[in-house]
Amino acid sequence: MAVAVAGALSACTTPAPQQPGPAKPPESAARIDGMPADWTLVSTVIVSRHGVRSPTHAHPPLDKLSPDTWPGWPVPAGYLTARGGSLAERMGRYYGDWLRARRVLPESTCSAPGAVYGWADIDQRTRESGNALLQGIAPGCDMRTSHQADLTTYDTVFQPVAAGDCPLDPGAARGAIEARLAPDGVAGLNKRYAATLARMGQVLDYAHSPACGAQGGCMLEDVPTRLRVEGDGSGVALRGALGSAAKASEVFLLQYGEGLPDTDVAWGRIRDEKDWALLLEAHNAQRDLLNKTPYLAATNGTPLLAAVLDALTRAQMTTGAPPPAPVRGPVLPVGNRVYVLTGHDTNVANLAGMLKLDWQLPGQPDNTPPDGALVFTLWRNPAGEPFVRVEFVYQSMHQMRHLTALSLDEPAKRVTLPVPDCGDGPDGKACKWPTFAQRAKAALLPACLEAVR
Incomplete structure (x- = not known):
């Protein structure tokens, strides 16, 4: 129809x-x-x-x-x-x-x-x-x-x-992602992408961010990555370290494409093409897990x-x-x-x-x-x-x-x-x-x- x-x-x-x-x-x-x-x-x-x-x-x-x-x-x-x-x-x-x-x-x-x-x-x-x-x-x-x-x-x-026309089965969705990440599952994502998360933490200056609280000093790679599956089958999302890094890296790319001054693109902290590739690993990983899992x-x-x-x-x-x-x-x-x-x-x-x-x-x-x-x-x-x-x-x-x-x-x-x-x-x-x-x-x-x- x-x-x-x-x-x-x-x-x-x-x-x-x-x-x-x-x-x-x-x-x-x-x-x-x-x-x-x-x-x-x-x-x-x-x-x-x-x-x-x-x-x-x-x-x-x-x-x-x-x-x-x-x-x-x-x-x-x-x-x-x-x-x-x-x-x-x-x-x-x-x-x-x-x-x-x-x-x-x-x-x-x-x-x-x-x-x-x-x-x-x-x-x-x-x-x-x-x-x-x-x-x-x-x-x-x-x-x-x-x-x-x-x-x-x-x-x-x-x-x-x-739209609610083809809802996910929450158990099947979680199981499909965990199976792709076996044997460590979602819990192993921070280790798998440790270099990406560490570099993103530096670019964001995450240790001094509001997310770290008044004491500061925490590290992005120490924040657990969690998989959120909506109980009504309306979607899935990554929360925690990898989800935050994925979002930030995409924003940096959008800033670059928008033509913002170099000093405004990730506050001027991205060094070269290899640095870009390392940071965008987070965004690519999120797309792969949430959207390419069969x-x-x-x-x-x-x-x-x-x-x-x-x-x-x-x-x-x-x-x-x-x-x-x-x-x-x-x-x-x-x-x-x-x-x-x-x-x-x-x-x-x-x-x-x-x-x-x-x-x-x-x-x-x-x-x-x-x-x-x-x-x-x-x-x-x-x-x-x-x-x-x-x-x-x-x-x-x-x-x-x-x-x-x-x-x-x-x-x-x-x-x-x-x-x-x-x-x-x-x-x-x-x-x-x-x-x-x-x-x-x-x-x-x-x-x-x-x-x-």
Whole structure:
């Protein structure tokens, strides 16, 4: 069942001139995407995290973790900033250049209505990031993302657990995480990430923070890390040392992406790239545990992966009736070729956990950075056979910091992600369509699908 759509998005009914760069031949795109020039890109599904935002409300509050004053932000908590919108639009420009070079989008006019479509989660940061991405993909075409009409309830496509449509079993959730951490379990996390926690304690000056009390002198790595599982199955969270370090390290990265002065980014205490990587280990560990653990990934990610699979299924069909309507969310317009889903780092991690995808990002210590996206592409080889390829596309730290204008000549970063036990295509990193579809369907949680239809 589809919910009502707000902010309808369509291409211009009267084509308006775009302002992309000069036309590029397929060979230019091939150098970027690694696929042969004679392979045809049929469609793409982009599952993107939102852009640079201000910090969200934390537990404990950030001001409890350090004696130093945290820099202010120009927007309310959790909102996309103007610079965040600009960075997202630059990513969209890059996607647009690539898609035009691959002949998915036209060079000098707006696409046919419905060819480009976006669906975003209900938050301001996701809606505005989606708008910026689409405006970058098709400049001058007045495109805006669609989203659930009711902004007061969770969108099941992105947050089925919080929405109550697919609650977690508390015992199964805790057991799945403890099993991944065996033999020491959650209790061993502080030892596992001792170096990260110790360094974060130094950067925060945690020993003199309000969290240490008037006496001071305590150490972040001595604060127990606890796993909180809501009794009603509405979510899980890390509390204590690792949870606090994960939150702080993400905020430091957001400060850097926002372009704050060097002296305001972690109070000027991060030394170099190795220091960044050490600090972001906490954030990456939290995402891995809470969002990629298979049971948690499938429960949280089934509606989103079903939406991706639905879009690719429709795109690869050349004859016959379209598949049935997907789970709650948009029913894709006929002729859709570019589908942009804008959510959160948790959503990206959920899909990675379901499909068993892993990556490290050169030049970017955050594995799920702002505007980073899982990009699913459907190709046909010269014989007409369909293949699916999965990549992670992102901006490096340098590109974020310097507001790099992205294009085929100055591309975003791309990492091709091998799907386990699937080595097809020209470089052995693609899947034949039937194989990919089978693996994606097998990853879906049937009970969750039934609950949200």
